[in-house]
Amino acid sequence: IVVLLSCSLSLLADAGHMLTDTASLALAWLASRIARRPADTLRSYGYHRVQILSALLNGIGFIVVVAWIVVEAVERLLAPVAILGDVMLVVAGAGLVVNIIAFLILHGGSSHNLNLRGAVVHVLGDLLGSLAAIGAAVVILFTGWTPIDPLLSVLVALLILRSAWYVVRKSTHILLEGTPDDVDITELRETLASSVPAVRDVHHVHVWSLTPARPLLTMHASIADDADYTAVLEQVKAVLIEHYGIEHSTIQLEPQHCVDDHPTGYTSDSVPNREH
Template identity: 40%
Template sequence: MGAHGHGHGVGVGTDRRWLGAALGLILTFMVGEFVVGLLAGSLALISDSAHMLTDAASLVLALVAIRLAARPARGGYTYGLLRAEILSAQANGITLLLLAVWFVYEGVERLLAPPEVAGLLVLVTALVGIVVNLAATWCISRADRSSLNVEGAFQHILNDLFAFVATAVAGLVVVLTGFDRADAIAALVVAALMVKAGWGLVRESGRIFLEAAPRDVDPDALGARLAGVAGVAEVHDLHVWEITSGKPALSAHVLVRPEADCHEVQRAIEAVLRGEHGLEHTTLQVDHHEDVALPADGADHCADPHGPVHLPGPLLAGGSAGPDGPAGSAGAIKGQPAP
């Protein structure tokens, strides 16, 4: 017996419009900044322009991923291509990390042997870059940032904004003091920010690819909560994961006490999942406990069970559950003492 809830809608039109506007701003300024960076001999400006190139690439990738994710499920892709967005986010994170490595290398070289930097040109260009990146950041902030894909593009642009602030400070220092190493120091600061943002994207996208539970869901606590629903004898093979960012899913095998109505129990569990945990996409296998053949040795009836078995109360001899408590009472995990 299964229950399914669906909610895979993506704000495709809105997100694409805002991302497209940010892309236009970034591409226009990127070319000018690269030329000025060459003329000024500024690593900070050249590194910023390279970062903006990856910003543009990340925005293009995000736009492609949004289009792919909006395609309906068909054929062997039973969830559609929703995880194209996670691939995009992971690619954005990896490029940030790789760029950080390059900036550290170049920055250290310039600390050891600083070239002459045209500070005023760097300062003016950086101030214009701050304005452009503020506009681009605002555009992307209007899109759905609950999507890890959009968040990846946002982090690229936000880090570029920080980079321009650091570059402006470096340019001002060069103008006022002639300290050319300030340019390399700014590049190292930007690299540190890139590592922080890049690692966050790689970590979060990796959790989704490994089908870890959403960070706001404790599977053991959730299993105990479901086991506490009136009429439930046992919950096992409980899996909760994210199809893509912000779209959690759950599956579980629920055994119902012989005297209980399995349909009522199923509806009660679905209400808990929706109301308390925001889980709309659920697949529940619901069986009466008496209908499931148990091995003579008292082992689990599933040949290859996954995860703990959640019971509604203290365990009795032979591994059976005790009397059912009120709905919402804490459950026990088989083989462990009841809370």
């Protein structure tokens, strides 16, 4: 009610953010709880992707909020309204304290958790919204220039849009089983071939992630005829863990031709192109 009486868009946007934050934090918490469930016969990889779905929903929700703020700001610029600067300053100051505490609690654990990062984006939006509301209140109290309120609201909305878009883009990339950003498949193939003497060629490499902290890999490796299968497998897995942090890998060792490159019953001295 106090927010509505102040007639401040930046303060109203900040209050709206806090309401959506409550829902997004609850969603993030629920997703993290579900992700702890063990794998079962229906979901052999477990429930880790629930966190990515939660992050995607949070990111999309914030983009919707940003769009609403921009539309409201344009309307306020075209039809200015009187704003109670003193009320706006007090409420925004209280909101800033709450948002700083929430941001400090969440920020430390968000570097590798996309679900938590989505929640942090929401809290960051509130924090910046509170700062914008305080700045607008000061300007209005000393100058009476009310357009500062919607202008700062748009500025904050655009800043948060960048973070929200990152969460949406990253979560979509993971859901589409894209290659992790820190893995270059060509470089990975070359590293394995040079680090493990028995490996002659690496092909059919597929790398994806359950979450940013859980990369997975499947690949084929052509090896020397007299190679020790167990030793080669241990060496390849050691390189994957040490250089790429990939702890879960499925590796097919091939002393002759690649079975997948040759139909059943077909043999040939020439080996097809394996660059895929």
